[in-house]
Amino acid sequence: MLKSERQKNILDLCEQFGVVTVKMIQEKLGVSDMTIRRDLKELDERKQLIRQHGGAQSVDYVDSSKQTLTNTIDGKELSHLEKKEISTKEKHYIARNAAKLIQNENETIFLGPGTTIELMTEYITLEKVRIVTNSLPVFNLLKEKDKYDLYLIGGSYRAHTGAFVGSVADEMVQKMGISKAFVGVNGIQDHWVSTFNIEEGKIQQLVLDAASSKFLVADAHKFNHRDFYNFYDLQKIDGLFTDYNLSNEVKRHYEQYIKIFN
Template sequence: MLKSERLRNILQAVKMQKFVTVDELAKALDVSNMTIRRDLNELSDSGKISRIHGGAQLVTDQARGEKSYKQKREIHGKEKIEIAKRACNLIHERDSIYVGPGTTLELLVAHLKVKHLRIITNSLPVFEAAKNNMNDYDLILVGGSYRRISGAFVGALANNELQTMSFSVGFVGVNGIKDTALTTANLEEGQTESIGLDHSQMKFVVADYSKLNQSDFHKFYDLRKVDGLITNREVKPDVEKHYSQFTTVYK
C-alpha cells in the first residue's frame, strides 16, 4: 500500500471512530506500529488529527478553538477569584490536595491561607502559583507529556504517578458541564484529571456560570460522582436547581 493511500485510510478511520489506537491501525493496515506512529505524527503536524498517547483523535472545532491558559486568564476574572476563594474554605490544615490544570485553580492555590499543606498537581502554572504563595507548602509536580496550550502534564507517566497517591481533596476545572458530563478539549488531559479525582476522598469541580450547559469534545467524569460544584453567585436559579439534582452546588 502506498503511503498516500495509507494516510487517507488513517484519516478516514479517525473521522469515523473519533479515536483510534496505534495497535488498531497497524493491524488494519498490516504495517508496523512504528510506521503508524510516523504517519500519525505527519498527520498531526499538518493539523489533520490530534496526536495523543497510544493513538490519535479527531481535531474538532472545539479543539481548534481551545484557548491557552494565558488567554483564559483574561476571561471572567472576577468570577474566578470568587470561586477560588470559596474553594479555599474546603481545604484544611495538613490536607493533601490534588489540583488539576485551570486558571481558576491557579487562583485557588494563590489565595490559600492555611499554613501546612501538601499540594500535588500536573499543571505547571498551578505549581508556579503555589510556589509563589507566601506559605511554604510541600509541592509535588507530576511529570509527563507537556501540553503547551494548557500547561498540563498528561499521559502514561502522569497517570502512573497519580495512581500511586491518595488525596484528602481533589479539585478539577472543566471546559464545560452539560447535565452530568464534565468535559474538556483533550482526551489525555481528561484521563489524568479523572485519576486525580478517583484518588481523592473529597472531589470538587470548579466552574464559573459560563461553563454550565456547555460541552466540549471529551467527557472525562460524571458530575454525580463529585461532592460539589463550586461556581459563582451569578448562576441563574433554574440552572442552579438543575445541577443541584446531581451534586451540591456551592455559590
Template sequence: MKEGRHRLILQELDRAGLVSVRKLKELLDVTDMTIRRDLIDLEKQGFLIRVHGGAHKKVRDGLIEVSHAEKVMLNTEEKQMIARKCADLISDGDTIFIGSGTTTALIGDYLEDKKVNIVTNSLPIFEKLKDNPNFDLLLVGGRYRLKTQTFVGQFAINLLREIKVSKVFIGANGIDGHNVTTANEEEGNADAIILNNAIEKYIVADNSKFDSYSFYTFYRLDDVDGIVTDDRISQRMRDKYRSYTKVL
C-alpha cells in the same frame, strides 16, 4: 447602523476570539454604552459571552480550545470568587490535588496561613506556589502539553495512580447534564484517575460552563461531592444541577 455594528463585532470575535469594550469603541467610533448594549443583544442571540470589560466568542461544542494565556483574561471576577470558595473547603494539613486551569490557579492566593500539601500537574500552578513556605509541593511530570501548560501522558498517569489525596479540585471546559467534559482526552484521563483517588471530589466551573460541552467526557457529576461555581449562576441552572450534586 445597529446591524452593521453587530456584524463588525462578530467579525472581530471570529478573528481574535476575545474583544474589549475599549477596542470596539475605537473601532466603531461609538460610546461605551452603545457597545455594551450591542454586546447584551449579541449575548441574548447566543453569539458571545460577556465578561468584565468585553466579551468572548461562545463555543458551545467546545471543539475550539482556548489556550491558558487566553483564558487568564476571561471572567476574572468569577474566577476569584470560585477560588475563595475552594480555599474555604481546604483545611490546615490537607493533602490536595489542584488540576490545571486559570481558575484553579487562583486557589493558592486564598489559602492564607494554611499549611497544605499540594499535588499538581500544572506548570503555572507549580511556578506560582513553589516559593510559599506553607506549601509542600509535588509536581507530577510527564509529556508537556503547551496549550494548557500541563503534564499528561503515561508517565503522569502512572504516578497519579499511586497518589491518594484528601481533596481534589478539577476544572472543566463544559458541564452538560451529568457529563463533565474537557477539550483533551489525555488531560481528561489524568483528571479522572486523581478524582477516583480522592476522598472529596470537586469540579470547578464558572457559570458560563453549564449546559455547555467539550470534546471528551471524563467524569460524571453523580460521582463528585460538588461543583464550585460563582454566584452569578442563574437559579434555574442551579436547581437543574442540584439534581446531580451539590452546587456550591
C-alpha cells in the same frame, strides 16, 4: 398543547439554557421524544435553533460562545493567556470559596490545571500543607511561597494549559493517596463534565477516582455547554464551586446531580 405553543416553549428553553437535551424538553413539556425530535428538525430547518445529537442549541448561544464565554472558539482551544482574561472577577470569587475547604495540614490536596485553580493559590491560608499538582503554573505560584510540601507530577507537557499529561503522569497519580481534589472543567451538560483534550481528561478522571473528596470549579458560562471529551459523571462529585451569575433555574436543574456552591 398546540404545535405552535409547544415549539415556542422549546425555543424559550433553548434561549434560557443555551443548550437543551430531548430529555430536558420531555420533562418540561410532557410530550414524547419522537414529537420533540420532529419539532427540533422543523425548528432547525427554519434556522430558529441548531439541532444537535440528543438535543439542540440556541442560535444566540452560538454567538455568545464566540465572545470567549467558554474555553473554546469554533472548536479551537484557547491559549492559557486568553483563558486568564475571561471572567476574572468571577474566577476570583470561585477560587476564594473553594480554597476555604483547604483547612487541614494533614491532608494531601490535588490542584489541577486551570486559571481558576491558579487563583486558589492566593487564598490558601494554611502555613503547611501537602499539595500535588500536574500544572506548571500552579506549581510556580506555590513554590514562590516556600511553605508547602509541594509535588509536581511530570509527563508530557501541554502548553495550552500548562499541564503534564500522558502515561507517566497517569501512573504517578494512581499511586498517590489524595484527600481532596480540585479540578477545572470546560463544559457541564446534564450529568457529564467535559474538557478539550482526551489525555488531560484521563488524568483528571484518575485524580478524581483516587481522591476521598472530589470538587469541581467552573464559572457559570460552563453550564449547558459540552466540550470534546466527557471525562466524569457529576453524580460522583462531592461539590461544584461556581459564581453568582448562575441562574436559579439552571442551578435547580443541576442540583439533581451535585451540590452546588455559589
